[in-house]
Amino acid sequence: MVSKYGDVSRETLDRLKVFVDLVLKWQPAQNLIAPSTIPDIWIRHVVDSLQTQWSLPDARTWVDIGSGGGFPGIITAILLADVPGSHVHMIESNQRKVAFLRTALRETGSTGTVHAGRIEAVAENWRHGAPDAVSARALASLDLLLKLSESFTADGATAVFHKGQEFQREVNEASHAWTFDLIQHKSIVDPSSRMLLLSNISARPGSLEGVTA
Template sequence: MGAAADVDKLEQHVNKYGDVSRETLRRLMVYVDLLLKWQKAQNLIAPSTIPEIWTRHVIDSLQTTWVMPDARVWVDIGSGGGFPGIVSAIVLADVAGAHVHLIESSQKKAAFLRAALRETGSKGTVHCGRIETVADGWDLGRVDGVSARALASLPELLALSRPFTSEGAVSVFHKGQDFQREVDEASHAWSFDLVEKKSVIDPMSRMLVLSNVSARPE
């Protein structure tokens, strides 16, 4: 389904997977249109995935807030083109106290993310810098959830998100069919409580929800 689909057809498509308000859908359409315009100048998503952008990227990203509906303050690490960070910000745009922090090292992608927040009227802050640098110097208050999609292996993600999870944040990571191998590998160095939720777009993939994360003694 393309970005020009009218909101009625889009609502019918998206709501096969989960509930989304019409205002959220309108904001998502603005975001997708903007992304496709910027895509011509910089590679925000893989070109081969453009025909499936709504299912492959948007609906997949909606799962972040679907699995943690009560979280209000998010940190999205390695935000890239905004999946899932911008999508989460759009979902939470009208929620009191909600805010999404997006960490992205590329200045060009950070500029796009700022434009996406502005054009969709969503609440968020873009931090342009390395994840380690931004996270280790964090002084912006509590974080409920940490998200990442197509960024790194699970052991790497647990290390990158440690400054937030050590303060009680819960991590939500999108993982593909090889998720069990990554979980097993991560468990050698990390202790955590894990809830696996099947992806709504791919039953072989998982949304990994990790809490009580701590490094195992060496």
């Protein structure tokens, strides 16, 4: 289920299995993933989320915004569980999902912190140093993601965002308000989707007036 797409250690695979079991256990009450994707959870969610850390393997500290059901935040934390100095910060405003994420970190033995609150509020009061990378999956348009992650990328973090088949349109629209260096990786799960790696991100002067989250 994973080896077809990439190699992970036995310990990592065991942690991934623990996490999938937790998702399925909490799903009826929390609706962590779309019900229609449950039969394909390993490919649609686990493998898809593995691509985040795989896209930027040298990053040790991550901020995952709008973490929801833990894809990709918990998956990244699992991949880095045995890597010294690594830490995954997850930002989530839904208190029930916050409880789930904290349980998932504990049960999988992964290193991370779940910050309860809106992304803007958590970012404004950030006291944890500059991260290496910022991630998000199925959260918002690229333009809005760049706004939400601005305080982290301004300190040099690389943004790693999953985007579907409309990725080029989103890139074009975001480029009206932002300048950035972009690397695209074709998704190993869906060839029409992309992993977008954005660095050297800055807002064009006057372009964000009226933009709100």
